[in-house]
Amino acid sequence: MTTVSEGAPTQAPEAAVGAPPRADFQIVPVAGIPIAGAVLVALVVAIAFNRIWALDFFHVAGGGLWTGIDLFVGFIIGPIIGRMSIPARMEFSTRFMPKMVLLMPVLVVITLSAGWQLARHLGNLSAHYPHHGWLVASFIVVGIMAVIALGLLEPANLAVLFELKKPVPNGQRIGRLMRVFIYTAGITGAMQVATLIIMSKLAVG
Protein backbone atom coordinates (compact mmCIF):
# COMPACT_ATOMS: atom_id res chain seq x y z
CA MET A 1 0.00 0.00 0.00
CA THR A 2 1.27 3.44 -0.83
CA THR A 3 1.35 5.35 2.40
CA VAL A 4 2.80 8.80 2.56
CA SER A 5 2.45 11.58 5.08
CA GLU A 6 -0.56 13.75 4.49
CA GLY A 7 -0.67 17.46 4.08
CA ALA A 8 2.83 18.23 2.83
CA PRO A 9 2.54 20.01 -0.51
CA THR A 10 4.59 18.47 -3.27
CA GLN A 11 5.58 20.04 -6.53
CA ALA A 12 5.56 17.87 -9.62
CA PRO A 13 8.69 17.91 -11.76
CA GLU A 14 9.35 20.06 -14.76
CA ALA A 15 6.44 18.78 -16.89
CA ALA A 16 3.95 20.22 -14.42
CA VAL A 17 5.40 23.69 -14.21
CA GLY A 18 2.53 26.12 -13.71
CA ALA A 19 0.29 23.51 -12.16
CA PRO A 20 -0.85 24.16 -8.58
CA PRO A 21 1.02 22.21 -5.88
CA ARG A 22 -0.76 19.00 -4.86
CA ALA A 23 -1.09 17.84 -1.28
CA ASP A 24 0.44 14.42 -0.76
CA PHE A 25 -2.06 11.88 0.53
CA GLN A 26 -2.65 8.31 1.59
CA ILE A 27 -4.69 6.14 -0.79
CA VAL A 28 -6.18 4.39 2.23
CA PRO A 29 -6.24 6.65 5.31
CA VAL A 30 -4.30 4.52 7.78
CA ALA A 31 -5.62 6.44 10.79
CA GLY A 32 -9.14 5.25 9.92
CA ILE A 33 -8.29 1.53 9.78
CA PRO A 34 -8.44 0.96 13.59
CA ILE A 35 -11.84 2.68 13.67
CA ALA A 36 -13.11 0.51 10.82
CA GLY A 37 -11.68 -2.57 12.56
CA ALA A 38 -13.38 -1.64 15.85
CA VAL A 39 -16.74 -1.19 14.10
CA LEU A 40 -16.40 -4.61 12.42
CA VAL A 41 -15.46 -6.28 15.72
CA ALA A 42 -18.53 -4.67 17.36
CA LEU A 43 -20.65 -6.00 14.52
CA VAL A 44 -19.29 -9.54 14.99
CA VAL A 45 -20.06 -9.31 18.72
CA ALA A 46 -23.61 -8.11 18.00
CA ILE A 47 -24.13 -11.02 15.58
CA ALA A 48 -22.54 -13.61 17.87
CA PHE A 49 -24.67 -12.59 20.86
CA ASN A 50 -27.80 -11.97 18.78
CA ARG A 51 -28.53 -8.60 20.36
CA ILE A 52 -31.55 -7.40 18.38
CA TRP A 53 -31.16 -3.75 19.42
CA ALA A 54 -27.50 -3.78 18.35
CA LEU A 55 -28.32 -5.44 15.03
CA ASP A 56 -31.07 -2.88 14.52
CA PHE A 57 -28.63 -0.09 15.36
CA PHE A 58 -26.01 -1.32 12.88
CA HIS A 59 -28.59 -1.85 10.15
CA VAL A 60 -30.37 1.48 10.60
CA ALA A 61 -27.27 3.58 11.27
CA GLY A 62 -25.19 1.89 8.55
CA GLY A 63 -28.03 1.88 6.05
CA GLY A 64 -28.93 5.49 6.78
CA LEU A 65 -25.36 6.64 6.28
CA TRP A 66 -24.87 4.47 3.18
CA THR A 67 -28.10 5.70 1.60
CA GLY A 68 -27.52 9.31 2.60
CA ILE A 69 -23.92 9.39 1.38
CA ASP A 70 -24.84 7.72 -1.92
CA LEU A 71 -27.63 10.23 -2.53
CA PHE A 72 -25.51 13.19 -1.42
CA VAL A 73 -22.52 12.19 -3.55
CA GLY A 74 -24.63 11.16 -6.53
CA PHE A 75 -26.90 14.19 -6.68
CA ILE A 76 -25.15 17.01 -4.80
CA ILE A 77 -21.38 16.46 -4.75
CA GLY A 78 -21.21 14.69 -8.13
CA PRO A 79 -22.69 17.50 -10.23
CA ILE A 80 -20.53 20.04 -8.36
CA ILE A 81 -17.38 18.02 -9.12
CA GLY A 82 -18.51 17.71 -12.71
CA ARG A 83 -18.47 21.51 -13.09
CA MET A 84 -15.06 21.97 -11.46
CA SER A 85 -11.87 22.54 -13.42
CA ILE A 86 -9.59 19.51 -13.65
CA PRO A 87 -7.03 20.96 -11.15
CA ALA A 88 -9.88 21.67 -8.72
CA ARG A 89 -11.22 18.13 -9.18
CA MET A 90 -7.74 16.77 -8.49
CA GLU A 91 -7.46 18.88 -5.33
CA PHE A 92 -10.89 17.76 -4.15
CA SER A 93 -10.27 14.12 -5.05
CA THR A 94 -7.04 13.86 -3.07
CA ARG A 95 -8.95 14.83 0.06
CA PHE A 96 -12.33 13.21 -0.58
CA MET A 97 -11.78 9.89 -2.32
CA PRO A 98 -9.39 8.22 0.18
CA LYS A 99 -12.08 8.60 2.83
CA MET A 100 -14.60 6.94 0.53
CA VAL A 101 -12.25 4.00 -0.09
CA LEU A 102 -12.38 3.11 3.59
CA LEU A 103 -15.82 4.34 4.61
CA MET A 104 -18.13 2.84 2.01
CA PRO A 105 -17.10 -0.85 2.17
CA VAL A 106 -17.43 -0.74 5.97
CA LEU A 107 -20.89 0.85 5.78
CA VAL A 108 -22.00 -1.69 3.18
CA VAL A 109 -20.80 -4.73 5.12
CA ILE A 110 -22.30 -3.62 8.47
CA THR A 111 -25.63 -2.71 6.85
CA LEU A 112 -25.98 -5.98 4.95
CA SER A 113 -24.66 -8.30 7.67
CA ALA A 114 -26.75 -6.72 10.43
CA GLY A 115 -29.79 -6.50 8.13
CA TRP A 116 -29.55 -10.17 7.21
CA GLN A 117 -29.37 -11.24 10.87
CA LEU A 118 -32.15 -8.88 11.85
CA ALA A 119 -34.41 -10.21 9.10
CA ARG A 120 -33.65 -13.78 10.17
CA HIS A 121 -34.52 -13.08 13.81
CA LEU A 122 -37.72 -11.25 12.86
CA GLY A 123 -38.74 -14.07 10.51
CA ASN A 124 -38.61 -11.82 7.46
CA LEU A 125 -36.33 -14.15 5.52
CA SER A 126 -38.93 -16.90 5.44
CA ALA A 127 -40.63 -17.53 2.13
CA HIS A 128 -43.91 -17.46 4.10
CA TYR A 129 -43.33 -13.85 5.20
CA PRO A 130 -46.21 -11.82 3.67
CA HIS A 131 -43.86 -9.25 2.16
CA HIS A 132 -41.28 -11.77 0.97
CA GLY A 133 -41.50 -10.35 -2.56
CA TRP A 134 -40.46 -6.93 -1.26
CA LEU A 135 -37.52 -8.51 0.56
CA VAL A 136 -36.36 -10.32 -2.58
CA ALA A 137 -36.74 -7.00 -4.44
CA SER A 138 -34.37 -5.43 -1.90
CA PHE A 139 -31.87 -8.27 -2.53
CA ILE A 140 -32.05 -7.54 -6.25
CA VAL A 141 -31.61 -3.77 -5.79
CA VAL A 142 -28.61 -4.33 -3.48
CA GLY A 143 -27.21 -6.89 -5.94
CA ILE A 144 -27.36 -4.44 -8.84
CA MET A 145 -25.82 -1.71 -6.69
CA ALA A 146 -23.04 -4.11 -5.65
CA VAL A 147 -22.21 -4.96 -9.27
CA ILE A 148 -22.09 -1.26 -10.22
CA ALA A 149 -20.16 -0.20 -7.11
CA LEU A 150 -17.62 -3.04 -7.07
CA GLY A 151 -17.33 -3.39 -10.84
CA LEU A 152 -17.12 0.26 -11.89
CA LEU A 153 -17.30 2.84 -9.10
CA GLU A 154 -14.66 1.52 -6.71
CA PRO A 155 -12.14 0.67 -9.49
CA ALA A 156 -12.55 4.19 -10.93
CA ASN A 157 -12.06 5.66 -7.46
CA LEU A 158 -8.83 3.70 -6.90
CA ALA A 159 -7.52 4.38 -10.42
CA VAL A 160 -7.99 8.14 -9.86
CA LEU A 161 -6.09 7.98 -6.57
CA PHE A 162 -3.16 6.09 -8.10
CA GLU A 163 -3.15 8.50 -11.05
CA LEU A 164 -2.98 11.42 -8.62
CA LYS A 165 0.03 9.79 -6.97
CA LYS A 166 2.04 10.04 -10.18
CA PRO A 167 4.57 12.88 -10.51
CA VAL A 168 2.67 14.08 -13.58
CA PRO A 169 -0.97 12.97 -13.40
CA ASN A 170 -2.90 12.67 -16.64
CA GLY A 171 -5.66 15.25 -16.30
CA GLN A 172 -7.76 13.89 -19.15
CA ARG A 173 -7.63 10.41 -17.69
CA ILE A 174 -8.63 11.68 -14.26
CA GLY A 175 -11.50 13.62 -15.82
CA ARG A 176 -12.72 10.51 -17.64
CA LEU A 177 -12.43 8.28 -14.56
CA MET A 178 -14.16 10.89 -12.41
CA ARG A 179 -17.06 10.90 -14.88
CA VAL A 180 -17.38 7.12 -14.38
CA PHE A 181 -17.32 7.70 -10.61
CA ILE A 182 -19.93 10.47 -10.74
CA TYR A 183 -22.31 8.64 -13.12
CA THR A 184 -22.13 5.38 -11.19
CA ALA A 185 -22.59 7.27 -7.90
CA GLY A 186 -25.70 8.86 -9.45
CA ILE A 187 -27.07 5.47 -10.54
CA THR A 188 -26.49 3.90 -7.12
CA GLY A 189 -27.99 7.05 -5.55
CA ALA A 190 -31.13 6.62 -7.65
CA MET A 191 -31.30 2.96 -6.68
CA GLN A 192 -31.04 3.96 -3.03
CA VAL A 193 -34.40 5.69 -3.46
CA ALA A 194 -35.81 2.25 -4.35
CA THR A 195 -34.14 0.84 -1.22
CA LEU A 196 -35.74 3.55 0.92
CA ILE A 197 -39.19 2.74 -0.50
CA ILE A 198 -38.75 -1.01 0.05
CA MET A 199 -37.38 -0.60 3.60
CA SER A 200 -40.19 1.82 4.52
CA LYS A 201 -42.73 -0.73 3.31
CA LEU A 202 -41.03 -3.57 5.21
CA ALA A 203 -40.76 -1.51 8.41
CA VAL A 204 -44.53 -0.92 8.68
CA GLY A 205 -45.55 -4.28 7.24
Add this chain to the structure above:
Amino acid sequence: MSDATLESLGPHPGGAPAPERSFPPITEMAIATLALVIIGGIYLAAHLPRRAPLAPAFALVVAADLLLVVNVVILSRIKPFAWDRFFQVVGWALLAYLIIAGMLEYIFVLDGTRGATLTLLTLMLVTFGVVVPLNLGFSVARYQDVSQAAG
Protein backbone atom coordinates in the same frame (compact mmCIF):
# COMPACT_ATOMS: atom_id res chain seq x y z
CA MET B 1 5.04 4.74 -30.66
CA SER B 2 5.17 2.23 -27.82
CA ASP B 3 2.63 2.17 -25.01
CA ALA B 4 5.28 3.12 -22.48
CA THR B 5 6.17 6.14 -24.58
CA LEU B 6 2.53 7.13 -24.81
CA GLU B 7 2.19 6.90 -21.06
CA SER B 8 5.31 8.95 -20.47
CA LEU B 9 3.80 11.89 -22.32
CA GLY B 10 1.78 12.70 -19.21
CA PRO B 11 -1.20 15.03 -19.19
CA HIS B 12 -0.48 16.64 -22.56
CA PRO B 13 -1.09 20.19 -21.42
CA GLY B 14 -2.48 22.25 -24.26
CA GLY B 15 -2.28 19.35 -26.70
CA ALA B 16 -4.48 16.52 -27.91
CA PRO B 17 -4.84 13.69 -25.40
CA ALA B 18 -2.82 10.59 -26.21
CA PRO B 19 -4.90 7.52 -27.00
CA GLU B 20 -5.27 5.13 -24.08
CA ARG B 21 -3.75 1.70 -24.47
CA SER B 22 -6.42 -0.89 -25.28
CA PHE B 23 -6.78 -4.05 -23.20
CA PRO B 24 -8.80 -7.26 -23.38
CA PRO B 25 -12.22 -7.04 -21.65
CA ILE B 26 -10.89 -7.92 -18.18
CA THR B 27 -13.21 -5.50 -16.38
CA GLU B 28 -16.25 -6.58 -18.38
CA MET B 29 -15.56 -10.25 -17.61
CA ALA B 30 -15.01 -9.45 -13.93
CA ILE B 31 -18.35 -7.63 -13.81
CA ALA B 32 -20.06 -10.60 -15.49
CA THR B 33 -18.47 -12.96 -12.93
CA LEU B 34 -19.61 -10.75 -10.08
CA ALA B 35 -23.13 -10.57 -11.51
CA LEU B 36 -23.37 -14.37 -11.83
CA VAL B 37 -22.23 -14.87 -8.24
CA ILE B 38 -24.65 -12.26 -6.90
CA ILE B 39 -27.55 -13.72 -8.90
CA GLY B 40 -26.69 -17.12 -7.40
CA GLY B 41 -26.61 -15.66 -3.90
CA ILE B 42 -29.97 -13.93 -4.35
CA TYR B 43 -31.45 -17.15 -5.77
CA LEU B 44 -30.38 -19.17 -2.71
CA ALA B 45 -31.38 -16.43 -0.24
CA ALA B 46 -34.84 -16.02 -1.80
CA HIS B 47 -35.69 -19.66 -1.00
CA LEU B 48 -34.78 -19.61 2.70
CA PRO B 49 -35.47 -21.30 5.03
CA ARG B 50 -36.34 -24.01 2.52
CA ARG B 51 -33.47 -25.50 0.55
CA ALA B 52 -33.52 -24.14 -2.95
CA PRO B 53 -33.13 -26.51 -5.94
CA LEU B 54 -29.34 -26.35 -6.20
CA ALA B 55 -28.85 -27.02 -9.91
CA PRO B 56 -29.37 -23.38 -11.05
CA ALA B 57 -27.08 -22.06 -8.30
CA PHE B 58 -24.46 -24.70 -9.17
CA ALA B 59 -24.65 -23.73 -12.85
CA LEU B 60 -24.19 -20.05 -11.95
CA VAL B 61 -21.13 -20.79 -9.77
CA VAL B 62 -19.56 -22.98 -12.45
CA ALA B 63 -20.18 -20.31 -15.10
CA ALA B 64 -18.76 -17.62 -12.82
CA ASP B 65 -15.65 -19.65 -11.99
CA LEU B 66 -15.04 -20.59 -15.63
CA LEU B 67 -15.27 -16.93 -16.56
CA LEU B 68 -12.88 -16.07 -13.73
CA VAL B 69 -10.33 -18.66 -14.87
CA VAL B 70 -10.54 -17.45 -18.49
CA ASN B 71 -10.15 -13.88 -17.22
CA VAL B 72 -7.01 -14.78 -15.23
CA VAL B 73 -5.52 -16.58 -18.24
CA ILE B 74 -6.19 -13.62 -20.55
CA LEU B 75 -4.83 -11.20 -17.95
CA SER B 76 -1.66 -13.26 -17.47
CA ARG B 77 -0.89 -12.93 -21.18
CA ILE B 78 -0.89 -9.14 -21.20
CA LYS B 79 2.61 -7.89 -21.85
CA PRO B 80 3.99 -5.50 -20.83
CA PHE B 81 1.94 -4.91 -17.71
CA ALA B 82 2.54 -3.21 -14.35
CA TRP B 83 2.49 -6.47 -12.41
CA ASP B 84 4.14 -4.92 -9.32
CA ARG B 85 1.32 -2.40 -8.99
CA PHE B 86 -1.27 -5.06 -9.85
CA PHE B 87 -0.12 -7.40 -7.09
CA GLN B 88 0.25 -4.50 -4.64
CA VAL B 89 -3.42 -3.56 -5.10
CA VAL B 90 -4.64 -7.16 -5.33
CA GLY B 91 -2.82 -8.09 -2.11
CA TRP B 92 -4.45 -5.40 0.01
CA ALA B 93 -7.83 -5.73 -1.67
CA LEU B 94 -7.70 -9.50 -1.20
CA LEU B 95 -7.14 -8.98 2.51
CA ALA B 96 -10.09 -6.57 2.75
CA TYR B 97 -12.52 -8.59 0.66
CA LEU B 98 -11.62 -11.92 2.27
CA ILE B 99 -12.44 -10.32 5.63
CA ILE B 100 -15.81 -9.24 4.20
CA ALA B 101 -16.42 -12.67 2.65
CA GLY B 102 -15.33 -14.30 5.91
CA MET B 103 -17.88 -12.30 7.86
CA LEU B 104 -20.64 -13.38 5.49
CA GLU B 105 -19.50 -17.01 5.75
CA TYR B 106 -19.51 -16.69 9.55
CA ILE B 107 -23.13 -15.51 9.43
CA PHE B 108 -24.21 -18.39 7.18
CA VAL B 109 -22.52 -20.95 9.47
CA LEU B 110 -23.95 -19.28 12.58
CA ASP B 111 -27.42 -19.43 11.03
CA GLY B 112 -27.13 -23.19 10.56
CA THR B 113 -26.54 -23.34 6.82
CA ARG B 114 -24.93 -26.69 6.10
CA GLY B 115 -24.16 -29.22 3.37
CA ALA B 116 -24.39 -28.48 -0.32
CA THR B 117 -25.98 -25.07 0.20
CA LEU B 118 -23.08 -23.97 2.42
CA THR B 119 -20.58 -25.37 -0.10
CA LEU B 120 -22.20 -23.39 -2.90
CA LEU B 121 -22.37 -20.21 -0.82
CA THR B 122 -18.70 -20.67 0.15
CA LEU B 123 -17.71 -21.08 -3.50
CA MET B 124 -19.66 -17.92 -4.32
CA LEU B 125 -17.96 -16.00 -1.54
CA VAL B 126 -14.51 -17.22 -2.61
CA THR B 127 -15.25 -16.19 -6.19
CA PHE B 128 -16.47 -12.80 -4.92
CA GLY B 129 -13.36 -12.44 -2.74
CA VAL B 130 -11.08 -13.08 -5.73
CA VAL B 131 -12.82 -11.32 -8.62
CA VAL B 132 -13.25 -7.95 -6.87
CA PRO B 133 -9.51 -7.60 -6.01
CA LEU B 134 -8.60 -8.80 -9.51
CA ASN B 135 -10.76 -6.08 -11.04
CA LEU B 136 -9.39 -3.43 -8.68
CA GLY B 137 -5.80 -4.47 -9.40
CA PHE B 138 -6.34 -4.44 -13.15
CA SER B 139 -8.17 -1.09 -13.06
CA VAL B 140 -5.18 0.52 -11.35
CA ALA B 141 -2.35 -1.32 -13.13
CA ARG B 142 -3.70 -0.68 -16.64
CA TYR B 143 -2.95 3.03 -16.24
CA GLN B 144 0.56 2.58 -14.82
CA ASP B 145 3.63 3.26 -16.84
CA VAL B 146 5.34 -0.12 -16.81
CA SER B 147 8.68 1.49 -15.99
CA GLN B 148 7.25 3.37 -12.98
CA ALA B 149 5.10 0.53 -11.68
CA ALA B 150 7.67 -0.64 -9.20
CA GLY B 151 7.61 2.69 -7.38
